[in-house]
Amino acid sequence: MEGFENEIARLIGEDLKKPVTYYWWPQTIGFVRNTLRARQCDLVMGTASGEELMQNTNPYYRTVYxxxxxxxxxxxxxxxxxxxxxxxxxxxxxxxxxxxxxxxxxxxxxxxxxxxxxxxxxxxxxxxxxxxxxxxxxxxxxxxxxxxxxxxxxxxxxxxxxLVKEPAVARLQFNISMGIRSDEPEWKHWLNDFIKRRQDDIDRILLRYHVPIIGPDGALKTAAAIEPPGYRMDQYRAPTPAGLTGASTVTLAELRRLIEHFPDTRLVDVMPAPPRPADRPAPAVWVPPPRRSLPGAVWLPNVGYGSLSGEQERYFRAGLETVSHGDRAARLVFFCEPDCWMSWNAAKRAVEWGYGNVYWYSDGAMRWQEAGYGLETVEPFAGGASN
Incomplete structure (x- = not known):
């Protein structure tokens, strides 16, 4: 499912180690009666704090018109x-x-x-x-x-x-909470603890979807405020920043729209190739498994590390030169998988090398497939060794 509330719900499911399912109902008369009270769902995302028909968790963001x-x-x-x-x-x-x-x-x-x-x-x-x-x-x-x-x-x-500069008499700012049934205090305590523990991850998701977030000091939070200054050097499978200075961060829906309106958009998959198994040392033959990726993507494995060897850097530069046809203004979309810093590092490096239309799709191939879109088998770019 596409949407920031869906992604936050997915975080909750991952924390609970339980699958997340959705029940849709328009927010009109009878909404709570036909959802929470009918036990068709256990949680309502994105409800204004103070909603009297539901018990509210602590707010997980504050936003504004x-x-x-x-x-x-x-x-x-x-x-x-x-x-x-x-x-x-x-x-x-x-x-x-x-x-x-x-x-x-x-x-x-x-x-x-x-x-x-x-x-x-x-x-x-x-x-x-x-x-x-x-x-x-x-x-x-x-x-x-x-x-x-x-x-x-x-x-x-x-x-x-x-609109954070409007007079206070025009109430435009609201705290947003999760809604639950009134007789479930333990569920509320768990959710409040989750919000406290995962607030940074929640903020990253919201900012990636261009949600204006107002911090406790009344100022707007920005992606740059939680963006690290340099490359990620280890623990590459971890929650990523909300954005990347010099690049445009795109969600799945935005990526599909970009491809639709600009067919010359180039997709660059930087998922690392699996290492040779310990029980298959050279000179034993070992062929890495092919990668399932977005249709039309070029796979440049092992170029998203924080520090590249000389050979890896030459491979990456050659790959970008080929993908872009030598045009530094070409639209390049970097991705790998969710919560993978490889694509963030690679996009950052492309920006520093002078590519002017860099996009970062942090959801990766997994979210693309989960949304019902097809993948295709790709082989590593053959411009030289990448490991």
Whole structure:
């Protein structure tokens, strides 16, 4: 399943060592009755703290409504009260706090989107973002997690401004918790402990999905704040950062959209090749197993280590030169598997070598396959030894 709440739920399942299954129901009248109370599920992700129909865990993030506009529009607003928005047509979902904000500034040229709808079939907030990208509206004020996620999927560059500078009377910031049944105190205690232990991992997921996160000090958290300064040198299978300076971090949905709109996108798999087994020493013949990877990917094994030998570096440079056809502006997407620093290291190295359109797909081939998309067998790039 694609989405940051799904990934956080997956973390919970991994911690519990139990499989995660999903039960979908639109958030309309009867939502809690038909989900938690009917025991169709044990946990509701992403509920506002203070929800009276459910027992709330401690919040696992705080976020805010955001302003979205086309980057090339000439608008440079950091507040809805900016003069450049005076005559703008602004999209807004009905009956949300964003409506009150627009009224506060006397803005009446609005494009309303329906709130109460079956979001399994319709997504008004997504429609509002797409209308901004298409030029049907000038801007939109949308719930921050939705704004960041869908804005990143548009081919038209959009600017997303978390509205942290608006007056306090316009309540736009909310703590987000998990919802559970009221008679399960042990479950609540376990979840609160999980949130405390895994907060950094949760933040990484949220930031990777472009969710604006407000820290305890009231400031926005950024991916750069939790990004290490150098290469990862060991323990490569561990939670990775939310982003990479100089590269664009893409989710599965964003990667598919990138491939769809830019067919010349090059996919670079840097999963290391399995080492020769101890019971097959040279000169015994041993052929490493082939790799199952994304369709069209070029496999450059063993180039994601924090320190490369001279031979590994020459192999990596030759591979990138071949994949990019010598074009430093080529779109290069680096990946391996979830929680694998190899792809982060490789993408970082490509940025430092002067490649200008580097993308990092941290979910890797496993998440691609789990989403129902096919893999194909690939062989290592034959430009020289890689180990």
């Amino acid at each position: 955001s302003l979205v506009y086309r980057t090339k529009s000439g608008i440079r607003a950091e507040s809805v009260g900016d003069p450049t928005l005076k005559d703008a047509r602004i999209g807004v979902v009905e009956k949300t706090p964003a409506v009150n904000l627009l009224r506060l500034y006397g803005i009446t040229r609005t494009e309303p989107y329906q709130l109460n709808t079956d979001t399994r079939a319709n997504n008004p907030a997504r429609d509002a973002i797409e209308d901004v990208a298409a030029g049907r509206t000038d801007a939109a004020v949308i719930w921050g997690p939705i704004a960041g996620y869908f804005a990143a999927q548009q081919t038209e560059p959009l600017t997303v401004v978390p």
